[in-house]
Amino acid sequence: MAPLPVQPQPPPRLWRSPEPKRHYEVVIVGSGGHGLATAYYLARNHGIRDVAVLERGWLAGGNMARNTTIIRSNYLFDESAALYNHALDLWEQLPAELEYDFLFSQRGVLNLAHTEQEVRDSRRRVFANQLNGVDAEWVEPAEIAELCPILNLSEDIRYPVLGATLQRRGGIAKHDHVAWAFARKADEMGVDLIQGCEVTGFETDGDRVTGVQTSLGPIGAGRVALAAAGRTTLLTDTLGLRLPLQSHPLQALVSELLEPIHPCVVMSNHVHVYCSQAHKGELVLGAGIDTYNGYGQRGSVHVIERQMAAALELFPIFAQAHVIRTWAGTVDVTPDASPIIGPTPYENLFLNCGWGTGGFKATPGVGWVYAHTIATGRPHPLNEPYGLDRFTTGALIDEHGAAAVAH
Amino acid sequence: MLLIHCPWCGDRDETEFHYGGQAHVDYPDNPNDMGDADWAGYLFLRDNPRGLFHERWSHTAGCRRWFNVVRDTATNEIHPETAGKVAP
Ligand SMILES: Cc1cc2nc3c(=O)[nH]c(=O)nc-3n(C[C@H](O)[C@H](O)[C@H](O)COP(=O)(O)OP(=O)(O)OC[C@H]3O[C@@H](n4cnc5c(N)ncnc54)[C@H](O)[C@@H]3O)c2cc1C
Ligand SMILES: [Zn+2]
Numbered sequence: 074m075a076p077l078p079v080q081p082q083p084p085p086r087l088w089r090s091p092e093p094k095r096h097y098e099v100v101i102v103g104s105g106g107h108g109l110a111t112a113y114y115l116a117r118n119h120g121i122r123d124v125a126v127l128e129r130g131w132l133a134g135g136n137m138a139r140n141t142t143i144i145r146s147n148y149l150f151d152e153s154a155a156l157y158n159h160a161l162d163l164w165e166q167l168p169a170e171l172e173y174d175f176l177f178s179q180r181g182v183l184n185l186a187h188t189e190q191e192v193r194d195s196r197r198r199v200f201a202n203q204l205n206g207v208d209a210e211w212v213e214p215a216e217i218a219e220l221c222p223i224l225n226l227s228e229d230i231r232y233p234v235l236g237a238t239l240q241r242r243g244g245i246a247k248h249d250h251v252a253w254a255f256a257r258k259a260d261e262m263g264v265d266l267i268q269g270c271e272v273t274g275f276e277t278d279g280d281r282v283t284g285v286q287t288s289l290g291p292i293g294a295g296r297v298a299l300a301a302a303g304r305t306t307l308l309t310d311t312l313g314l315r316l317p318l319q320s321h322p323l324q325a326l327v328s329e330l331l332e333p334i335h336p337c338v339v340m341s342n343h344v345h346v347y348c349s350q351a352h353k354g355e356l357v358l359g360a361g362i363d364t365y366n367g368y369g370q371r372g373s374v375h376v377i378e379r380q381m382a383a384a385l386e387l388f389p390i391f392a393q394a395h396v397i398r399t400w401a402g403t404v405d406v407t408p409d410a411s412p413i414i415g416p417t418p419y420e421n422l423f424l425n426c427g428w429g430t431g432g433f434k435a436t437p438g439v440g441w442v443y444a445h446t447i448a449t450g451r452p453h454p455l456n457e458p459y460g461l462d463r464f465t466t467g468a469l470i471d472e473h474g475a476a477a478v479a480h
Numbered sequence: 481m482l483l484i485h486c487p488w489c490g491d492r493d494e495t496e497f498h499y500g501g502q503a504h505v506d507y508p509d510n511p512n513d514m515g516d517a518d519w520a521g522y523l524f525l526r527d528n529p530r531g532l533f534h535e536r537w538s539h540t541a542g543c544r545r546w547f548n549v550v551r552d553t554a555t556n557e558i559h560p561e562t563a564g565k566v567a568p
Binding site: 307319 | 481482495517528529530551
């Protein structure tokens, strides 16, 4: 096995902590990866630098630092493949561009198939991916054994592994470092990153938003862009704007630090667990959302029990590992398991939400298209299909299950 | 793990229940007269409050009946809905 990589050392000071100005050309609500990437591309691609990113807590303290860091683009539908693959192209060039090694590791992602139907669905997704220029392969158990020797490939388990899709370009990255990398470059270009500043409502004038009310007082804005993940509807409710979103707890857990044993990312939709080994050595495991709505940032123990039972059957070697931490984020889920990115009935208010369980992998891609939408007032071709109107027209992008993991 | 009070069986573990989302979302009286926007609203728009939420649960592993509760989505504190046992 390869030696453990050296952890990148962040520079001593990454961004300023300015007092908020009274007015900005663009105010972004939320400094998760999405808000920060959007600010970065607003400055870099569109020359818009009079930008504030307002954060109620601390920078990247939301889902950005709670996710299981899996990056892939093997989605079934054309619209999704295009958006997530755009993000993957950007991931590959970002460490050099941001001058920050956030340990993007393209160690490959296996999505297991455990039933005949899943084999057919998975092979269909491979063909669809290939037609869309997304790297994808179907691999049989013999090859899986070479890619991930610790997987239990016995035919005698309850849900034997019948094969898997493999995306070699997929992998993981250190999520908080990604946020810090974007934050530093955005800050260098003049973006104000303001922590401890909760947005509580809006100032409006007819069909325009003129500013936001915050815990640090009112701040005027030419345009307002939401990137508030699970708390989006708390803000849009204040405008009487109803969105097709439900916020749920989504949990994950890590083991103690172990020697490198888990060479790739393994995901199973059917027994529903996904697992990789972080650079430091923890096993990182996740599963599905808790069924009920919740903002408590904690979920139910039985969800974790099931996910660990599934992991143990697939990886018997984990039996001796200790769980060190469990936690939850609040994720906003849409009826078609795809995000909403685009304009609202307010001419200068924009939405980026509904990423549910899978928005980390999109971080640079969504930053790119959202910045375009905010700068030009119209969607980029890649986010055009993701408008709010799809729930009225019926042009849903229904990635439930199709996207290789149940949501 | 939530401890949920079934009006017929008493306090039981969350694992015995199935979640049904927001309560009191009635099937429209005259769906044929509705425009696309209203129909989309009925199908897809639900409240998503941080705080008290009227919601449905079904005791799938027990008596299999549906009932409503009011739960605080920030604290998970659950109160039986006062307006009667039987869900609409
Ligand atoms: C346990 C878990 C595992 C996951 N695993 C993966 C994975 O493996 N791969 C993947 O692609 N995705 C994964 N995700 C999903 C991914 O984390 C999210 O989709 C993504 O982080 C959402 O975008 P964001 O970065 O903007 O969200 P966040 O980081 O949550 O950013 C939103 C920010 O807005 C702030 N905010 C909210 N309201 C206000 C307000 N009123 N005023 C000011 N600030 C506000 C919040 O404090 C927060 O910092 C996972 C999520 C969780 C919880
Ligand atoms: Zn009962």
